[in-house]
Amino acid sequence: MAERRDHTYKIIELVGSSPDGVDTAIRNAMERAGETIKNIDWFEVREIRGAMNEGEIGWFQVKLGVGFRVLDPADLTDD
Amino acid sequence: MAERRDHTYKIIELVGSSPDGVDTAIRNAMERAGETIKNIDWFEVREIRGAMNEGEIGWFQVKLGVGFRVLDPADLTDD
Amino acid sequence: MAERRDHTYKIIELVGSSPDGVDTAIRNAMERAGETIKNIDWFEVREIRGAMNEGEIGWFQVKLGVGFRVLDPADLTDD
Amino acid sequence: MAERRDHTYKIIELVGSSPDGVDTAIRNAMERAGETIKNIDWFEVREIRGAMNEGEIGWFQVKLGVGFRVLDPADLTDD
Amino acid sequence: MAERRDHTYKIIELVGSSPDGVDTAIRNAMERAGETIKNIDWFEVREIRGAMNEGEIGWFQVKLGVGFRVLDPADLTDD
Amino acid sequence: MAERRDHTYKIIELVGSSPDGVDTAIRNAMERAGETIKNIDWFEVREIRGAMNEGEIGWFQVKLGVGFRVLDPADLTDD
Amino acid sequence: MAERRDHTYKIIELVGSSPDGVDTAIRNAMERAGETIKNIDWFEVREIRGAMNEGEIGWFQVKLGVGFRVLDPADLTDD
């Protein structure tokens, strides 16, 4: 049973940004997430938008669900 | 690159309530969120419901995505 | 007003797993959540998937929104 | 078992209208529903529209699911 | 206020069928609805399906929301 | 033509509940519906939620569309 | 590059109406659109509704996205 409960995942929602494109916006968010969350398993793209800046695309913005395994109770409440 | 990573946002999901209406339910949730999150940028309404109480509308309930900029790694894990 | 703000809820997104079926996957996630979150009110099923393992269903996986009342500001930022 | 079956709810779909705004349109529909249905528990907003009248907003129109507990079989067939 | 409450509408969900096509399936359902509901205002198509019968299309099936004005409380509970 | 009109179906929306799981919640709602509606053909699951009760899952709640054939005009207005 | 930019399309949203049925409602909207837009490529059905008139279907109403190639900048701003 303990093992089964270890297969609980939490998903947080992030928006990554980049002036370069969709892939880099995703990579920037995942790099940021990886600094404090160690056991990320997957991401899901939920929305792609962008903000203009002086007539150019200033930022591609990608909303992501970021899923990671909950290893101990503190993971659940801190992330 | 550091700057780009600063343009990472996190979205948390809240439900605000009010007996007065939709706007106040939103305001109550945002006021609550603002007490502990300092750099909130936007909200998105995801669902509007309500609960009856003795034949009257007891609570308007508005589910919100609340987005804020992640300024340092602790922001990511604590909110 | 204080009372109204107490009717703010937060929803976190979890994925529960079980080799036994949908109900147990939900129960495993809720049991896990209940260890650190004391005032959970409801859950909403958002997705049902599964992973195969050697030709058998290894895991039923149920994505849940888990809602709980925010009692003090720390609840908001820690969960 | 009898008790469990008492936790059956029925949802009817109404559209409330008001020239004043979204909240009043909801209140008007719920007031109307409450005249004949005694045990309403909740509502869900499903659509918000409006009709113009001579260049002004004539009616805000809110489509609602209205949920109430089914207490005896006649409730099921009459509402 | 009484007038405003008269602008409450109820929507019931019907499926009309026809071997001839989508339009006739809609017409059959609306003709049926019109026999007992006098003040129908609009319909919304929610789903189009069909059933095969011996290698031919046996029935086009169109799920409709059918909206009508609630004129007196009995309308609300009887339809 | 009469025959075609007999292939009109009505769908009502119910929520079934059970502390045991999704299947039983569906069965409870369908058993309840079957007491007063004689010619039910199918159901469609529209939402799965649950309510907690003292840290346990108190109720699995399944929102269902319940479809049945309209045999005479009274069926249309009474269910 | 000039050629690529010529492969920009604009989509406008129309509602076509007809007392005869879905196909004619679509045809009426497209005929209307074709009077002023010369290079229409495709349409997408987004909603099918209808309005009753004295107990009969008065109008089938079909909401369409209508896509056409943008050939010069004026096309973009005028349609």
Add this chain to the structure above:
Amino acid sequence: MAERRDHTYKIIELVGSSPDGVDTAIRNAMERAGETIKNIDWFEVREIRGAMNEGEIGWFQVKLGVGFRVLDPADLTDD
């Protein structure tokens, strides 16, 4: 036939804003639209968001589809 073609509607998409709430944001957009479009019939709410400004809700933002009857061909291309 000419008459039928007159029952063609166009829908444009606007976002209205207000610091006061959802209703006023809708009213502001409709007032703006009414200055140049004379025959508006209805609006549909498509999204509700908001922007924060110094810890307060700066703007409620409501995305609307605004529908109006196309009376002559110029209406189609100019709006």
Add this chain to the structure above:
Amino acid sequence: MAERRDHTYKIIELVGSSPDGVDTAIRNAMERAGETIKNIDWFEVREIRGAMNEGEIGWFQVKLGVGFRVLDPADLTDD
């Protein structure tokens, strides 16, 4: 158990076309499907679009899910 497994259905996705309208586009796809699949049970309309051809509607295009019973394993892999 063998019998239950016989109640497995497969759904393939087709797009039927016709210059005549939605119904004929559906019929053309189902006629085509019926040439090689013997036990089709139902279809579900998933999208309705159309392609223009020299200012006229060249093709109504209807995307369909086509469901049929899987009678032996080869049905599963060949269709």
Add this chain to the structure above:
Amino acid sequence: MAERRDHTYKIIELVGSSPDGVDTAIRNAMERAGETIKNIDWFEVREIRGAMNEGEIGWFQVKLGVGFRVLDPADLTDD
């Protein structure tokens, strides 16, 4: 490059049935699929319905996307 192309997956859509419940309906479909497809990785639940039979639930019906790795070109065209 060859390796990357090996990470192509195909998803087929099945409906599994069972008189016993949602889990068994899923298991029946996956058991059937596993007889002819050797490398299934995951499934996604897309719809849950049911058919009544003499006043009882005759069949729970679960529509599934079933994903498997495409190992050689024949896999792509045969499943």
Add this chain to the structure above:
Amino acid sequence: MAERRDHTYKIIELVGSSPDGVDTAIRNAMERAGETIKNIDWFEVREIRGAMNEGEIGWFQVKLGVGFRVLDPADLTDD
């Protein structure tokens, strides 16, 4: 009030194309839009498709909502 009405935005729907990929398709549409619309604020990706050409991807096609501030009434009717 005048200021509030200036915070009205219009969204037009474009499809950008490119043989190179999703980002360039977006950039091509936004470059085209920027030639005639001066105050574009944001875009929202609504659909990603592609057209094959002789066995290769001929065009990535991205449907966008393009939002810009309405500064004077002519902006509303001309774009």
Add this chain to the structure above:
Amino acid sequence: MAERRDHTYKIIELVGSSPDGVDTAIRNAMERAGETIKNIDWFEVREIRGAMNEGEIGWFQVKLGVGFRVLDPADLTDD
């Protein structure tokens, strides 16, 4: 009529993968599909996800609907 039936299309659902980004994941799936399906016309992006691998994005995964013309009955059953 024969010609019309030739305008039947089939859509299969694939997931393409790449460590490089969204565009390459699409290209890998389409290249794979093109090896055995000769007359592919278009693709539709249905989902974008990704899998992490040792703290890096291991695979961008793009779910696609891939549409191709059905030229003879064997195409229908083999793909």
